[in-house]
Amino acid sequence: xxxxxxxxxxxxxxxxxxxxxxxxxxxxxxxxxxxxxxxxxxxxxxxxxxxxxxxxxxxxxxxxxxxxxxxxxxxxxxxxxxxxxxxxxxxxxxxxxxxxxxxxxxxxxxxxx
Amino acid sequence: xxxxxxxxxxxxxxxxxxxxxxxxxxxxxxxxxxxxxxxxxxxxxxxxxxxxxxxxxxxxxxxxxxxxxxxxxxxxxxxxxxxxxxxxxxxxxxxxxxxxxxxxxxxxxxx
Numbered sequence: 001x002x003x004x005x006x007x008x009x010x011x012x013x014x015x016x017x018x019x020x021x022x023x024x025x026x027x028x029x030x031x032x033x034x035x036x037x038x039x040x041x042x043x044x045x046x047x048x049x050x051x052x053x054x055x056x057x058x059x060x061x062x063x064x065x066x067x068x069x070x071x072x073x074x075x076x077x078x079x080x081x082x083x084x085x086x087x088x089x090x091x092x093x094x095x096x097x098x099x100x101x102x103x104x105x106x107x108x109x110x111x112x113x
Numbered sequence: 114x115x116x117x118x119x120x121x122x123x124x125x126x127x128x129x130x131x132x133x134x135x136x137x138x139x140x141x142x143x144x145x146x147x148x149x150x151x152x153x154x155x156x157x158x159x160x161x162x163x164x165x166x167x168x169x170x171x172x173x174x175x176x177x178x179x180x181x182x183x184x185x186x187x188x189x190x191x192x193x194x195x196x197x198x199x200x201x202x203x204x205x206x207x208x209x210x211x212x213x214x215x216x217x218x219x220x221x222x223x224x
Contacts, residue, residue: 032211043204043215044156089156098161098168100146101213105155 002027004092006104014112019080021107023090024072030092033066033073034101038087047088048075080111117216119205125222131193134219137186138207146213147180147190148204156204162188195223 003026013019025033031052036044050057050064050073057064061080066073077084087108091101118137126132138145147159160170162182170180177196182188192199200223206213 034211043217045215046212049211098163100158100161100169102158103156 002030002092002094002102004090004102004104006090006107008107009105010108010110012110012112013080015080015082017080017111019077019084019109019111021075021088021090021109022072023074023092023104024070025092025102026071027092027094028068028071029094031095032093033064034091034093035062035064035075036089036091036103038089038106040086044089077109080109082111082113085109085111117205117207117214119203119216119219121219122217123220123222125224126195127224128196129194130223131191132195132199132221132223134190134203134205134221136188136190136205136216138188138205139209139214140186142207142209142214143185144208144213145182145188146206146208147188148206148215150202150204150218151200159190159203192221195221197223199223 006023034049035047037047038044048059048064050066061078063076087106089106090104093099093101120135143164145162149157159172160180161168165182180190202218202220204218205216
């Protein structure tokens with residue numbers, strides 16, 4: 001089955017800095033890679049996703065890059081703000097049959113004012 | 114739409130008791146997922162239903178756990194008997210295509 005590794009487990013940055021979270025996956029059949037944000041005590045919510053036919057996708061201050069050859073993808077947050085503080089999860093899934101999302105262990109991002 | 118609804122939001126019980134968690138998916142969604150979240154193990158998929166049929170229950174820890182989806186608008190996750198190591202936040206999520214929409218979760222504490 002799929003295995004998703006996520007690094008770092010915690011990340012502290014100053015407001016205005018950039019933050020990068022990296023994930024690797026094992027199943028070459030995976031072709032859908034979402035990122036979820038979970039604020040303290042809240043539910044995970046999708047913030048951005050990318051498919052394997054795209055190398056990069058941006059949405060305002062967040063972007064995701066994908067390297068299928070190396071089997072890794074990354075989340076980039078620019079101009080971080082305190083409200084970006086949360087746990088971020090990457091996930092991977094193959095678009096075949098009844099495959100499901102495999103989540104990474106999460107990265108706790110703390111943005112200090 | 115009210116989103117995915119879960120009940121109860123918090124449950125405190127004693128070891129050995131039966132616990133039933135409930136979920137109402139978003140209307141029209143055909144997939145439903147039960148997850149367990151702990152600090153040590155992260156977000157684990159327990160079971161996945163498609164069109165009310167269990168497709169993958171390989172994540173169900175042991176026979177003490179069971180899940181049902183009698184119709185498209187309701188699912189239950191039951192733990193019998195409960196143990197302290199079952200303490201966690203249990204999320205239900207539903208989807209129609211790619212995005213999974215999570216419920217608010219049930220925080221379970223087994224004493």
